[in-house]
Amino acid sequence: MxxxxxxxxxxxxxxxxxxxxxxxxxxxxxxxxxxxxxxxxxxxxxxxxxxxxxxxxxxxxxEPLPEKMRPKKKTSFVATWQIAAALILALVGGVIGWQIRDQQGTQLNLMVNLVQPATLAHHVYRSEVKHPVEVGVDQQQHLVKWLSKRLGKEIDAPNLTAEGFSLLGGRLLPGNNGAAAQFMYENTKGERLTLYVKNKDEKEQTIAFRFHQDEHGTRSFYWIDGDLGYVLSGDVPREQLHKAVNSVYQQLVF
Amino acid sequence: MSNWEKQITAEVPRLRRYARALTQNPSAADDLVQECLERAWGKQTQWQTGTNLRAWLFTIVHNCFINETRARNRADEYLDQVKQSETGSYSDSNIELLNLQQCLQRLSQEHREVIVLAGLEGLSYQEIASVIDAPVGTVMSRLSRAREELRTLMAHPIPDNVVKLK
Known part of the structure; x- marks a missing residue:
């Protein structure tokens, strides 16, 4: 003041x-x-x-800026979430769809290119009396060498005597992707088994035994192991064929 | 990041400081800033180029703070924390800072706000007037009263037991 x-x-x-x-x-x-x-x-x-x-x-x-204080990339949180959810759904759907497609595709491919030719060859040659095989068991070494060379893979004719079947011989067949081989076996009752072997198709993966029975009642087990696809066919009970196929498989993988 | 987003992002540290001083509670302050930002990102059209972006953003924080009905409670919670942490030994300057923190909290929201906007954020009285939506004359008289009140409070630290009764 x-x-x-x-x-x-x-x-x-x-x-x-x-x-x-x-x-x-x-x-x-x-x-x-x-x-x-x-x-x-x-x-x-x-x-x-x-x-x-x-x-x-x-x-x-x-203080460093918390991420939540930075601008969202062009979209709101809700939109981001929705896009993420949609992407995940699309991805899951795509994967499932692809798997189904792939499975269906593989199965179809197996039937058309492996099982059907094998069973067809089985039907054609199982009842052949005079010439069931091109090369007889008397030339087994030659047979195996020849078929191996034509397939480009080392193959052997499994021994199924323990299952009551002896090797008759084998032949070369046309397959969908080149040569295919067929070995034929016969038991004392005159029942015949055929083992069909071919190179697997590029996309095919190893698969375990699958069972197929065609309209004629012929039963087959088929599988893919390594580079080769196999079909063992026979007009015998499933149990019997199953024993044989186990034996084949064990011999092929040593 | 668009130019608009860059401009806003550049202001965020100051918005956080302002909100921290208003609420004295880090998480409540960041909530406030985030609320402000969420309103701001999409409002480029409402902001007129050439006007004061900083004042505009402070206005949004101010409005959010006023609308934040629980702000008072949060501030009180935080004040309790401040009181509890006071038992340790402090240098004289730290005790003074604690005293300021407590006294700021005892001010009305309106008084605290003008002190922070002018003294900490350095806004002009004109800018403060637009932030709090009041005439410049009101800003000036409110600031005078607020600073004098804070000065008085700081000269007479409140005893512990009185604070705890809040």
Whole structure:
């Protein structure tokens, strides 16, 4: 109250503290401040308030931004979620669809290119009395060598004597992708088994035994192992054929 | 990132500091900023080029804070934490900072806000007026009263038991 004319106003103190005065105003204010102890103390305290506010909160500026505070990539969260869900569904659907397609494709391929030619050859030659085989068992070494050469893979004629079947011989057949081989076996009752061997198709994977029975009642087990596809066919009970196929498989994989 | 998004992202650290000072609670503050950002991202059309983006964003935070009915409770929770952590030994400057934190919390939301906007964020009174949607004269008188109140509070730290009764 000592200086009525130039009494410092609160808004002036604030403007000074907040750096909102121009040079002239500041100079004038500072001159007045020397004569106003109360105002001077206010300025000091307010400046300290501001300074301490920075001390308290400036570290926030250096904190890494949480990911949630970054702009979403062109889409809202909901849209992102929906797209993600749709993608997952499409992916799952695609994978399942592809698997089904693949399974169906593989199965179809196996039937057309492996099982049907094998059973057809079985039907054609099982009842052949005079020439059931091209090369007889008397030339077994030659037979195996010859068929191996034509298939481009080492194959052997399994021995099924333990199952009551003896090797008659074998022949070369046309397959869907090149040569195929057929070995023929016969038991004492005149029942015949044929083992059909061919190179597997490119896309085909190893598969375990599968069973097939055609419209004539001929039973077959077929499988793919390594590079070759096999079909063992016979007009014998399934159990009997199954024993034979196990024996074949064990001999082929040594 | 579009130019618009870059401009906003550049302001986020200051929005966080502002929100932290308002709420004194890091998670509540970040919630506030995120709420603000979610409103801001898609509103490029509402912001007129050439006007003050920072003030516009602070306005959104301010509005979110006012709408945040639980802000008061959260602030109180945080204040309790501050009180509890006070039992350790502090240097004089730390005790002063704690005192400021507590006193800020005892201010009304309106007073705390103008102090933070002017003293910490360095907004002009005109900008503050647009953020809190009040005339510049109101900003100036409110700021005077707020700073004086804070000064008085800080000169007379409140005893522990009084704070705990809140």
């Amino acid at each position: 000592s200086d009525m004319k130039d009494k410092i106003q609160d808004y002036e103190i604030n403007a000074y503290v907040d750096g909102l005065m121009d040079a002239n105003e500041r100079e004038h204010f500072e001159r007045l401040l020397k004569t106003d102890k109360a105002a001077f103390e206010k300025v000091q305290d307010y400046q300290k308030q501001n300074q301490m506010l920075h001390q308290l909160f400036d570290s926030v500026l250096d």
